[in-house]
Amino acid sequence: MTTPANFRTGYIAIIGRPNVGKSTLLNKLVEQKISITSRKAQTTRFRINGILTDQQTQFVFVDTPGFQTHYSSGLNTAMNRVVTRSMQEVNVILFVIEALHFDQRDITVFKIIPDNIPIILVVNKIDKLTDKNRLLPFLNEVAQQVKISDIIPVSAMHKIQLPELLNTIRNYLPISQPLYNKNEITDRSERFLVGEFIREKLFRLVGDEIPYSTSVVVDQFKFEDNVCKIYATILVDKPNQKAIIIGKKGEKLKQIASQARKDMELLLGEKVYLEVWVKVKSGWADSESVLRNLGYE
Template identity: 85%
Template sequence: MTLHANFRTGYVAIIGRPNVGKSTLLNKLVKQKISITSKKAQTTRFRINGILTDKQTQFVFVDTPGFQTHYTSGLNAAMNRVVTQSMREVNVILFVLEAMCLDQRDIAVLKILPANVPIILVVNKIDKLADKNRLLPFLGEVAQVVKFSDIIPVSAMYKIQLAELLNTIRNYLPVSEPLYDKDEITDRSERFLAGEFIREKLFRLVGDEIPYSTSVVIDQFKLENHLHKVYATILVDKPNQKAIIIGKKGEKLKQIASQARKDMELLFGEKVYLEVWVKVKGGWADSESVLRNLGYE
């Protein structure tokens, strides 16, 4: 690929409260599933960089956890630190807001945005609007809260106006050589992504039956003759949560593992052998040592 004479490269943080579509936006922009999604709030826990490179630009998108305004655990505090740290290290911020939804949680996040970084308001889920005429007054209302560099309404799910969003972001990135190879789509390892895919299926298939405080540890991850062997443990707080995840005759856990394995094979491009266990470890979400071992700073 021949690079443009004034090639641009930069970091773009995707910021917003939980469940506004940040991870979906990242996946659609880089055209690959690298960040997990579910209806459960705070599905994203770690900073994940998604990379998109074309002839003119290398966009390094920084997907962050949804910012919690009322956190009660060490886990949520750690995730909020990920968000605030990310905002200090980027060239542009995308503040993602759901169309026709502006409340105190959004305003709380807006108030912590840095003043020295361009902020693009991305109003997501416009496909759900029955009356598009309501959108313009809503944009005016939001613009009264913070001065945005640009405002772009989109539908991440249906890729509406994503090309316009990319062109807008490009204008704010510095002229620079690419930081990553043109074929790279994330800075995260396959081992990390394997754990995330298991956690996504856990949230999607068990849902509200288990509390938020579950996590996944990859015990072993190795490649043998084009076969990925993955051994993982799901951490829960209480024995009854373990029983729920395993399910009757182990069927729920088998379903979680089967769907996660299919996602891994799609991304890795090779066969995957996956074994998943469930372990009770009470109070892990408030344990600094456990959180550190799981990758939280």
């Protein structure tokens, strides 16, 4: 890839409280679904790099879990550790909040940001405002409470002001050659992404009935006879959670697998054969060894 002398490359952490739209923002910026979304808080658990390369810049966005300020468990501790580590390694931070929503929980997350890193406040979901006149006073109020370098109001879902956001980010990135090939969109493997697709459908279809402490293990991922064959296991903490996920006559689990398979086929460009099981593994979310085996840092 031939790049101009003033080409810029850098890492941009996307942080904020749970459920403010961080993963949606990442997906819309790189124009590809690589980070799962749902209405359930703490859907994102792992650090995921999303890569966008244009003629002037390579943006490496670092999507992180929502920083948990209320609940303590081995899983939450591991996810918070991902957030704090990610902030040490980036050139600029996108701090995402929801329009007209800012309180002590956001300030708590601000306090863990290193002093030397520029912060762009991304005020998301402006499309949902019924009274647009409230936005400017809100932005002024937030700017008086925390130290930020720029403020960009956006609607990630509807791609409102995302070009403006990219232009603002570009100013904070160093002149450097690209780190990834121009066609790469993430540092995560296809095997990792298909497991995340299953977890997304699990949260979307039964998220109100089970705790978020479920996980997915991809047991096999292989190509045979022009078909990608995927075998995966959903881990739950209690037998009653297993019954809820499977559903009456297995219908709920079939629905989860069917919707996940469609996303997998879009990602892979191949026909997918998918089998999903549910397994009870009590206490997994507080087990350091299990969390390490599942890929939590």
